[in-house]
Amino acid sequence: MEKTIIDRPATRNSCVLCAPLGASIVFQGIEGCLPLLHGSQGCATYIRRYLISHFREPVDIASSNFSEESAIFGGKENLKKALSNLITQYQPRLIGVASTCLSETIGDDVRAILKEYRKENQGSPLPEMVNVSTPSYHGSHWDGFWKTVLAVVTQLSSQEEPVRQRLNVFPGLVSTADLRHLREIFTDFGISFSILPDYADSLDSDAWDNYHSLHEGGTPLSEIRAMGRAEFSLDLGQALTAEDSASGYLAKNSGVTRLSCGWPVGINESDAFFRLLSRISSQPVPEKYRQERSRLLDAYYDGHKYMFGKRAVVYGSPEMVAAIVSMLKEIGVIPVFCSTADTDFAGIEERVIELRPDFLIGSSKGYQISRKTGIPLLRAGFPIHDRFGGQRELLLGYRGTQRFFDHLVNVVIAGVQDSSPGGYAYV
Amino acid sequence: MSNPLKINPQELKEEIVKDYSAKVARKRSKQIVLSQAKEKGEVPEIMANVRTIPGIITQRGCTYAGCKGVVLGPTRDILNITHGPVGCGYYSWLTRRNQTLPDSDDDANFMTYCFTTDMQENEIVFGGEKKLKKAVQEAYDLFKPKAIGIFSTCPVGLIGDDVHAVAKEMKEKLGINVFGFSCEGYKGVSQSAGHHIANNQLFKHVIGLDDRVSPAKYKINLLGEYNIGGDAFEIEELLKECGIELISTFSGNSTYGRFANSHTADLNTVMCYRSINYVADMMHKKYGIPWIKVNFTGAAATAKSLQKIAAYFGDQKLIARVDRVVKEKLKAVEQAQAEIKARCQGKTAMLFVGGSRAHHYQELFREIGMKVVAAGYEFAHRDDYEGRRVLPSIKVDADSRNIEELHVEKDPDKFKPRVTEAGQKQLAEQGLNFAEYDGLIPEMEAGTLIIDDITHHETEKMIEAYKPDVFCAGIKEKYIIQKMGIPCKQLHSYDYGGPYAGFQGAVNFYREIDRMVNTRIWKFIKSPWQLSPQLIGKLGDS
Ligand code: SF4
Ligand code: SF4
Numbered sequence: 001m002e003k004t005i006i007d008r009p010a011t012r013n014s015c016v017l018c019a020p021l022g023a024s025i026v027f028q029g030i031e032g033c034l035p036l037l038h039g040s041q042g043c044a045t046y047i048r049r050y051l052i053s054h055f056r057e058p059v060d061i062a063s064s065n066f067s068e069e070s071a072i073f074g075g076k077e078n079l080k081k082a083l084s085n086l087i088t089q090y091q092p093r094l095i096g097v098a099s100t101c102l103s104e105t106i107g108d109d110v111r112a113i114l115k116e117y118r119k120e121n122q123g124s125p126l127p128e129m130v131n132v133s134t135p136s137y138h139g140s141h142w143d144g145f146w147k148t149v150l151a152v153v154t155q156l157s158s159q160e161e162p163v164r165q166r167l168n169v170f171p172g173l174v175s176t177a178d179l180r181h182l183r184e185i186f187t188d189f190g191i192s193f194s195i196l197p198d199y200a201d202s203l204d205s206d207a208w209d210n211y212h213s214l215h216e217g218g219t220p221l222s223e224i225r226a227m228g229r230a231e232f233s234l235d236l237g238q239a240l241t242a243e244d245s246a247s248g249y250l251a252k253n254s255g256v257t258r259l260s261c262g263w264p265v266g267i268n269e270s271d272a273f274f275r276l277l278s279r280i281s282s283q284p285v286p287e288k289y290r291q292e293r294s295r296l297l298d299a300y301y302d303g304h305k306y307m308f309g310k311r312a313v314v315y316g317s318p319e320m321v322a323a324i325v326s327m328l329k330e331i332g333v334i335p336v337f338c339s340t341a342d343t344d345f346a347g348i349e350e351r352v353i354e355l356r357p358d359f360l361i362g363s364s365k366g367y368q369i370s371r372k373t374g375i376p377l378l379r380a381g382f383p384i385h386d387r388f389g390g391q392r393e394l395l396l397g398y399r400g401t402q403r404f405f406d407h408l409v410n411v412v413i414a415g416v417q418d419s420s421p422g423g424y425a426y427v
Numbered sequence: 428m429s430n431p432l433k434i435n436p437q438e439l440k441e442e443i444v445k446d447y448s449a450k451v452a453r454k455r456s457k458q459i460v461l462s463q464a465k466e467k468g469e470v471p472e473i474m475a476n477v478r479t480i481p482g483i484i485t486q487r488g489c490t491y492a493g494c495k496g497v498v499l500g501p502t503r504d505i506l507n508i509t510h511g512p513v514g515c516g517y518y519s520w521l522t523r524r525n526q527t528l529p530d531s532d533d534d535a536n537f538m539t540y541c542f543t544t545d546m547q548e549n550e551i552v553f554g555g556e557k558k559l560k561k562a563v564q565e566a567y568d569l570f571k572p573k574a575i576g577i578f579s580t581c582p583v584g585l586i587g588d589d590v591h592a593v594a595k596e597m598k599e600k601l602g603i604n605v606f607g608f609s610c611e612g613y614k615g616v617s618q619s620a621g622h623h624i625a626n627n628q629l630f631k632h633v634i635g636l637d638d639r640v641s642p643a644k645y646k647i648n649l650l651g652e653y654n655i656g657g658d659a660f661e662i663e664e665l666l667k668e669c670g671i672e673l674i675s676t677f678s679g680n681s682t683y684g685r686f687a688n689s690h691t692a693d694l695n696t697v698m699c700y701r702s703i704n705y706v707a708d709m710m711h712k713k714y715g716i717p718w719i720k721v722n723f724t725g726a727a728a729t730a731k732s733l734q735k736i737a738a739y740f741g742d743q744k745l746i747a748r749v750d751r752v753v754k755e756k757l758k759a760v761e762q763a764q765a766e767i768k769a770r771c772q773g774k775t776a777m778l779f780v781g782g783s784r785a786h787h788y789q790e791l792f793r794e795i796g797m798k799v800v801a802a803g804y805e806f807a808h809r810d811d812y813e814g815r816r817v818l819p820s821i822k823v824d825a826d827s828r829n830i831e832e833l834h835v836e837k838d839p840d841k842f843k844p845r846v847t848e849a850g851q852k853q854l855a856e857q858g859l860n861f862a863e864y865d866g867l868i869p870e871m872e873a874g875t876l877i878i879d880d881i882t883h884h885e886t887e888k889m890i891e892a893y894k895p896d897v898f899c900a901g902i903k904e905k906y907i908i909q910k911m912g913i914p915c916k917q918l919h920s921y922d923y924g925g926p927y928a929g930f931q932g933a934v935n936f937y938r939e940i941d942r943m944v945n946t947r948i949w950k951f952i953k954s955p956w957q958l959s960p961q962l963i964g965k966l967g968d969s
Contacts, residue, residue: 010542010545010558011513011541012540012541012544013540014513014517017513018514018515024468040581041479041485041487041488041612042488042489043489043515043612044484045487045903047514047518048494048903049518049522049903050518056906057906058538058906059903060484063482063485064482064483067825067826068613068826071584071611078481079481082482083482083484084448085482085483086482088447089446100581101512101514101580101581102612102613104551105581105585105586135548135551136513136514137512137546137548137550137551137582138547138548140513205910208910211891211910213884233852280906395906
């Protein structure tokens with residue numbers, strides 16, 4: 001993921017989080033996997049803290065706990081110690097090692113250290129180990145997320161495996177409800193599939209009967225290994241080049257056909273998505289989804305009068321912003337300003353004050369702008385830490401769009417209601 | 428709930444550490460001790476403030492977090508710039524729920540902002556001082572703050588940017604106070620190292636800059652109170668009712684100006700000893716202001732703390748006024764206590780949090796009849812456990828040596844002794860001792876376990892063994908504890924609640940705990956078909 005070095009100015013209220021956070025989410029979405037951040041303990045603690053406030057679930061991330069000494073002489077010994085301690089305590093099936101700014105600045109070669117560790121521990125049972133380079137001075141949490149998906153597939157998939165699934169799916173940073181919905185859709189089409197990462201269970205789990213020290217759920221390792229034997233890979237979101245994506249890697253190395261479409265949000269993008277699945281499976285779109293589409297259309301007809309001509313500011317991941325904008329256009333809402341990583345919140349605030357949109361769509365971090373300007377914020381994306389259930393907001397498919405659209409209309413109606421001098425109780 | 432007395436804590440300890448490798452077990456054994464202090468008067472030695480072992484998942488944060496997030500974070504008008512890649516700054520952006528109340532709308536409040544130099548590869552390779560200067564200049568142009576703080580993150584230390592030189596240069600150029608903090612995350616064992624660094628720099632660069640003396644009679648500072656959930660507001664109000672003037676709080680609801688003026692107070696009162704004792708000591712040496720330990724957590728402790736302050740000033744009028752306020756406030760508190768105690772009596776709690784709260788909050792539990800069966804800190808030192816008297820016997824290791832010890836001397840002009848030696852003796856007779864703190868262990872009942880930097884594994888074992896009615900910790904442990912069916916009260920950020928300080932705060936806390944330990948939801952954990960499988964049969968079967 002080489003980027004040209006740009007001269008980024010200092011930031012006021014950044015829109016992006018750091019790369020190892022994205023890596024940690026991916027590792028949380030793999031069966032029996034423990035993330036290990038190679039660096040000082042603060043990064044792991046901060047990232048856990050942030051993920052937990054969004055997901056409201058236990059999130060374990062280990063660290064190699066650098067001291068001043070390791071910062072000077074390198075963190076090799078610390079990393080080895082961390083690996084050994086994780087293995088004895090947790091018996092993970094996979095340890096995902098992501099670097100941090102510190103270990104990258106030092107220049108620790110994690111891959112070589114892992115190799116050495118394997119050699120030194122020959123004979124004792126070791127878990128799989130994957131490493132990914134995630135310096136945050138070189139990419140956001142989204143970059144870290146995609147880099148890790150690529151690293152996992154590159155380092156674990158193999159041609160030797162038996163065929164397991166026809167379709168590999170790389171959905172990106174979607175919600176846990178989205179992941180569950182995707183599973184349902186593929187199942188209904190009768191397609192055997194594997195979603196990477198799949199944190200629907202690990203980061204939105206039920207109440208436990210018994211304590212377990214490792215998260216449950218996640219993409220099975222056997223499926224990841226067999227990704228090179230699938231027929232198709234599907235990327236959701238079109239921000240990635242073939243080079244940066246796991247699907248591109250699988251196409252090049254294993255001849256797996258690479259497909260991509262946008263996040264299925266709105267009628268158009270969802271139609272494209274369902275049509276694609278129909279083609280893959282040679283099955284018609286199941287009746288259930290036809291009905292959902294039709295219900296959504298009906299809602300558009302009914303709700304459209306509230307929405308037409310309204311103006312929106314949208315910020316978040318490139319995939320999400322593209323999807324939401326395409327849906328907004330369907331209902332006549334004008335996206336007056338959109339931001340992915342390029343503008344910080346101070347910049348967005350300036351634009352919001354200047355443009356006075358009717359509402360904002362994005363993460364909890366826009367709350368201060370909303371509060372200052374009185375413009376309502378509909379929360380979407382990551383992080384959502386000032387509303388309950390943000391980790392399981394359904395956005396994808398006709399069903400997800402329906403839910404999102406209902407919320408959006410209600411934001412507008414509430415605005416009309418609250419500002420009406422007569423205090424309409426019936427809108 | 429199981430009877431904690433049936434548990435043999437020594438055996439439990441052995442059972443807990445046996446799952447570790449020999450080396451880890453050896454170290455953890457020293458960080459888990461059994462209290463016998465109450466009976467035998469012996470305070471056992473505990474290992475604390477040592478590095479967490481790599482791969483052991485800890486709740487501890489980094490030096491930067493303690494410096495920028497904890498100590499400097501709650502001050503509204505110092506503009507804080509994080510020098511580093513974007514994450515460190517982002518994660519410390521308004522996550523601690525400390526509140527502030529600017530005097531007016533035009534008053535500066537930068538707390539809702541997160542300024543970072545957002546270092547890119549360029550700066551990592553070629554150095555980031557230029558970008559830092561630019562960021563300071565930009566921040567100044569936009570906001571015209573009175574002061575700017577610069578905080579170093581890990582990579583900065585490594586590439587060798589000199590934040591202090593940049594601070595000095597910009598201070599001269601802009602004519603405002605600019606100061607840097609070498610608080611790289613790896614510098615210390617935990618956030619505690621960051622507290623120390625913050626203390627040092629505040630002392631060097633801010634405290635003592637404004638000599639105007641308020642005409643008020645009883646002037647104090649409140650140290651180590653960070654206004655989580657509005658605690659400081661509660662205490663401010665109380666002090667006002669008692670006629671005691673609060674010059675500055677370190678650092679809840681504080682301002683730069685108040686820090687600068689804080690050396691004009693006549694007494695320092697210390698809440699969280701761990702995070703701020705350095706400032707208290709240094710102010711004593713340089714300005715002659717003595718300090719006492721106070722605790723505004725718990726109704727009785729609050730009353731006692733106010734009375735201590737009054738006793739210090741020794742003015743009968745003040746003493747009477749404080750007594751009046753206390754008496755009146757306690758009336759309402761006692762009513763709530765009686766009501767809630769009836770429902771909470773005999774229930775149990777564990778507290779594993781912070782560097783002072785695991786101690787302070789025991790007061791509140793006791794007041795509603797609950798028992799603390801185990802406790803420990805996340806980032807404390809031995810003196811927080813065993814009392815300040817062990818200070819001389821604490822070994823200085825490489826990590827502690829890393830943090831500068833300021834050499835402080837009497838200020839030739841500003842030093843003013845507040846109490847004579849005779850006065851001090853007299854006060855000691857009344858039980859008012861300066862610069863003293865007894866720590867957590869003496870307060871724990873015999874047979875309770877005290878665990879430093881508790882690990883996940885230990886948390887799980889402790890819960891399994893004791894099944895406490897409530898577990899106090901932070902957000903990182905919260906959901907794992909609740910998965911086990913035990914309610915978790917966050918004592919870092921208060922779970923969206925608070926204030927819990929002072930008298931009204933105590934009542935708020937009783938009510939919160941009452942809700943948590945007596946709610947029905949925890950009883951749903953086992954479904955009816957799990958509890959009695961024989962219920963599953965066909966409808967209509969008889
Ligand atoms: S890089 Fe260092 S300063 Fe930043 S969060 Fe990590 S440990 Fe803390
Ligand atoms: S040092 Fe890098 S990895 Fe660590 S918190 Fe800061 S930005 Fe993230």
